[in-house]
Amino acid sequence: MPTVRDVDQSDAPGGAGIHGYVAAWARRTPDAPAVTAEGEQLTYAELAAAARRLAAGLARAGVSVGDRVVLWSDKRPAAVAVMQAALSLGAPYVPVSAANPPARVWRIAADCAATVVVADAPAAERVARGGGVPGGPPLVTLDELERLGADSDPPPVHLPDLDDPAYILYTSGSTGAPKGVSLSHRNATAFVEWAGDLLAVSSRDRLANHAPFNFDLSVFDLYAAFRAGASVHLVPAELAYAPVQLARFVREAGITIWYSVPSALTLMIRDGGLLDGPPPPALRACVFAGEVMPIRYVHDLRAAWPAVRLLNWYGPTETNVCASYEVTDADAGRDRPLPIGRSASGAVLHLDPPTSNGTGGDSVGDHPEGEIVVDGPTVMLGYWGREPQRGPYRTGDLGRLASDGCLEYLGRHDDMAKVRGNRVEPGEIEAVLAAHPDVAAAAVVVAGAGLAARLHAVVVPAGDRRPGLLEIKRWCAGQLPTYMIVDSVQAATSLPLTPNGKTDRAALLAAIEGGGPLLAPN
Incomplete structure (x- = not known):
């Protein structure tokens, strides 16, 4: 089965850790665009420089190696720079979308014992209208962070161990409180390198970022782009389910790789005119994940975009993408949902109860049905504040092994559900x-x-x-x-x-x- 090699400091651009990508391209192609949103753009040199200023600001705010930084912001280039800044200090970042109310943000901040909450201006105004910070870590705005770092020298860039946490993604929790999925540099690079190679992402690509930063789909958008020196184009939250504007965005931004939940694609096809007229001229790959893509829309996409690669990716936040399936002409007559495919990102997949021969990976064994269990380099460190994850991760998803060796998704065995791709x-x-x-x-x-x-x-x-x-x-x-x-x-x-x-x-x-x-x- 395919495996993902370990990435050490000599392998990763700019040193170990996912923040090395931006630093490397800032040296190689400083003027190349890195991140764009609503007319605002940062080149690789500008993104690296902003990250260093903000790192100095975070250091003055008391952040050091191992501390957690909650990032509560709309999607904007400055927020991406804060992520890079925190990583450069060895501080895991904790992205929280602007859709979260202050009470939940500080519940998350308390759970991960954050040192600081970094907020954009709209988020800070919500806190002020509500009577101020509701206890816990202090709130620092993006502007204040810039001022703190403007006249300070940034500390040296931290070179982490690959198994150090890089970011924590909070998901809905079955016990009544959100829970933080702690993911390491190794987890991220294993997925990003596999995905970047599969799609042959290069510096010429323009990736869309549809998902919020706290959703694991965004890891591909940001870091597959940064690994290749490509540009990532942030979709504003208010356009996330505006079908006409999204369909126009794909064309006008010259997007080459689109990645989103099926709900967004379905809406774009049904109500946004995505498939009207010729295919978007630059688009070469369309990837969907997070929920089941209705097969009728798969057929519509394949018929309208015969030259565009279509891929169905599968994996919970705890493992990122661990299975992949690419649509081919052979799927034209399919009347069942697409399979989730074969192992990805170096994962070893099993169906529980396990098979007698213990096989996994591209073959999940001879047992026809069971719970999907994942082992491999993308399996999380654990839930923050709880016992570390040891051994394979039980997804709670049920799967079936088809006769062609592909894995099919059958549903859940618990109450967790997906609403427009969001885990609830x-x-x-x-x-x-x-x-x-x-x-x-x-x-x-x-x-x-x-x-x-x-x-x-x-x-x-x-x-x-x-x-x-x-x-x-x-x-x-x-x-x-x-x-x-x-x-x-x-x-x-x-x-x-x-x-x-x-x-x-x-x-x-x-x-x-x-x-x-x-x-x-x-």
């Missing part, structure tokens, strides 16, 4: 709902898939008063990111239980979809 643990939403003074108990289920996925809450009132949808939405908005705010709420006198005493989500979903007697009318 109902338990985190339920914990927020249950804290409402008028709610005694709550359950959340997801109905529909893809663009039609909706979060439905069922609440048991604590008294005679029944909170309405707008009130529940406002309550959620104060503590959860926008993609975790419920779409509907209904009341019940009690929550149905399974024989083992757990909430019977299947019964709730059936009642929601069928208007059963379990629920009070809206």
Whole structure:
């Protein structure tokens, strides 16, 4: 099976660590564009210089090797520079999208014991309107960080061990609190080098960045570009699901490689005119991951863009991409979803229960179905603040080995769901709902898939008063990111239980979809 070689200081441009990529290209092609967003552009030299200034600012704010830096910002070049600055100090960065309310940001900051929260101006204004920093680490704006670093010499660039943490990506947590996936330089480079080689990313490429920085899809967009000396073009959050503007962005920005969740692509095809007229002239690869791509749109893409490579990637945040499948002409007659393919990024894949021969990788063994278990260089260090990950990672996803040796995705064996590619643990939403003074108990289920996925809450009132949808939405908005705010709420006198005493989500979903007697009318 293919493996990913270890990357030491002599292998990685500019030294060990994913921040070496930018430094190397700043020396080789200083004037080449590195990152662009809404008319603002930084060349490799400018990005490297900004990172050094901001590193000096972070150092003056008390950040040193091993400290965590929470980055709460819209997608902008300066935010990318903060990531590079933190890495150069040996400080893992913790990106949090602007969609998160202050309460959740500081919950994350407390969980990872962050030294500082770096915020852009809009985020800082939200905190000021809410009465200031809600305890915990101090907030420093991007402008303040620039001023702190303007008259200071940056400390020497830290050369990390490849197994040191590089960044922490917080996902929805089943226990009611977000949990941080700690990922190392080795985790990142194993994926980025595999993906960059597979797509032959070069300095001539222009990669789109559709995903928010806290979503693992962005790791490819940023670091595959920086590894090759290419440019990455940030899609503003407000355009993330604006189909006409997104379709126009692909053409006008001259994007050569697009990577997003299927929901965004589906919307662009269905409502944005993406496939109207000739293919985007520069586009040569379109990659999708994070949820199942409807097969009808796969056929539409293949027919309209015969010369564009189409790839389906699979992997949870804890492993990044560990399986890959490329669409071919042989898929023209397929009526089932695409397989997730064969092992990627040096991963070894197993279906549990394991096979007698213990084989993995490109062959996941002879067992036809089971839980997908991943081992290899991209498996996370662990969840921050918990025991380190030891051995293979159990994904919770169910898979089947097809006769051609490709792995097919069958679904989940727990309650975790995807909403427009975002990982949602109902338990985190339920914990927020249950804290409402008028709610005694709550359950959340997801109905529909893809663009039609909706979060439905069922609440048991604590008294005679029944909170309405707008009130529940406002309550959620104060503590959860926008993609975790419920779409509907209904009341019940009690929550149905399974024989083992757990909430019977299947019964709730059936009642929601069928208007059963379990629920009070809206």
